[in-house]
Amino acid sequence: MEFSSNQFEILINLADERARDTGQSINDSPKTREFPEFGFPNADVLTHSLRRFTKLPSVPDVREEDAPQNRHENTVGNNVRVVNGSDIGDIPIEYRIEALADFELPVKGFYVDKRIIPGFQYTVRFNGTQTWLFNGEPRLLKSVGMGYGKRLTFAGESPTDSICFWSDSCEDGYAFAVHAVEEGDEFVICDERLRPLGRAHIESLLLPQREISTFTTGGDVTMRVKVVVSVVAEYNLERHGMLPLVSGETAVAEGVAIVMKKRKQRNAMTVRIEQVVLPKVGPCSLCKEL
Known part of the structure; x- marks a missing residue:
């Protein structure tokens, strides 16, 4: 240099x-x-x-x-x-x-x-x-x-x-x-129409988290982060008050965490994990808020 x-x-x-x-x-x-x-x-x-x-x-x-x-x-x-x-x-x-x-x-x-x-x-x-x-x-x-x-x-x-x-x-x-997600984080499992299916608990982080893209709109910053985690899923799919149609599972979840920081906020927040596929329910998202 x-x-x-x-x-x-x-x-x-x-x-x-x-x-x-x-x-x-x-x-x-x-x-x-x-x-x-x-x-x-x-x-x-x-x-x-x-x-x-x-x-x-x-x-x-x-x-x-x-x-x-x-x-x-x-x-x-x-x-x-x-x-x-x-x-x-x-x-x-x-x-x-x-x-x-x-x-x-x-x-x-x-x-x-x-x-x-x-x-x-x-x-x-x-x-x-x-x-x-x-x-x-x-x-x-x-x-x-x-x-x-x-x-x-x-x-x-x-x-x-x-x-x-x-x-x-x-x-x-x-x-x-x-770092977008932590062990112990809780999410709502949602289908492709964002209808709740159950809850997911992040059991462990399996691979390093990787920034995919970052963009700013009107002072708001959004970062997309690739994550691979182990989740414990509990489903609440029921029909007419009967027993759940799908039991829980522990699975590897690979997806893209959406981390957002509003212009007036000090801390960014992971709002959801997209592009997740769980064995028993298929394509879904893990959402912090509905």
């Missing part, structure tokens, strides 16, 4: 400005904590409580039509992506990012993938390692800062607490993965 003399001067000025701003605002706030900056001054050390070693999950096979529609990087070889800040309206610096799984979104240097959006939940991995932030659990992203080295702020342990780090804190970058 090469810088022009003008770009290099801009970077130095930005670093000096951010260092001054950090000393005044971030370090003085007891409610905001930062992850290690790997050499950046005035960084708090919190890795002992926010890391664990976890086996990286396998990458699911995804059909060609499910490929992300707003891809902001090129793939070089089997496991290298090339991204450029100009793709996100930022300084035109190119990064080669290795060791990302297909479902992960890159953050490195000044580059933050456009699909990393405040209000949505993500898991975060130190790229090039098996080390995860937040003990590998998904966290709500509260904000992405402006400028070049971008401050990413996540929800903390309490509603008033926040945890943040900078996009250029880790030399190899970060790997983000969106």
Whole structure:
């Protein structure tokens, strides 16, 4: 990666400005904590409580039509992506990012993938390692800062607490993965006409969740996420007060979660899982609200 003399001067000025701003605002706030900056001054050390070693999950096979529609990087070889800040309206610096799984979104240097959006939940991995932030659990992203080295702020342990780090804190970058559904989530099973058939309980997550597409309409953000989960289904199909016609089942459900964030809402919500096929009732949707 090469810088022009003008770009290099801009970077130095930005670093000096951010260092001054950090000393005044971030370090003085007891409610905001930062992850290690790997050499950046005035960084708090919190890795002992926010890391664990976890086996990286396998990458699911995804059909060609499910490929992300707003891809902001090129793939070089089997496991290298090339991204450029100009793709996100930022300084035109190119990064080669290795060791990302297909479902992960890159953050490195000044580059933050456009699909990393405040209000949505993500898991975060130190790229090039098996080390995860937040003990590998998904966290709500509260904000992405402006400028070049971008401050990413996540929800903390309490509603008033926040945890943040900078996009250029880790030399190899970060790997983000969106999270649309959780173990224990409850849905209403609906047929193709959205008539209720029963209830579904998410028993386990079987494969990593993958962003398919993201679009904005009038300030509302909608993200489509491919999910593969194990569900426990209980049906309530009855005829004239008789016993249920279809008994319950435990099945693998593959579908597309629709995650929506309204313009005035802080948190996105998974409203339904579409394109699901359950063995006993066929094509259906799993809905949060009717």
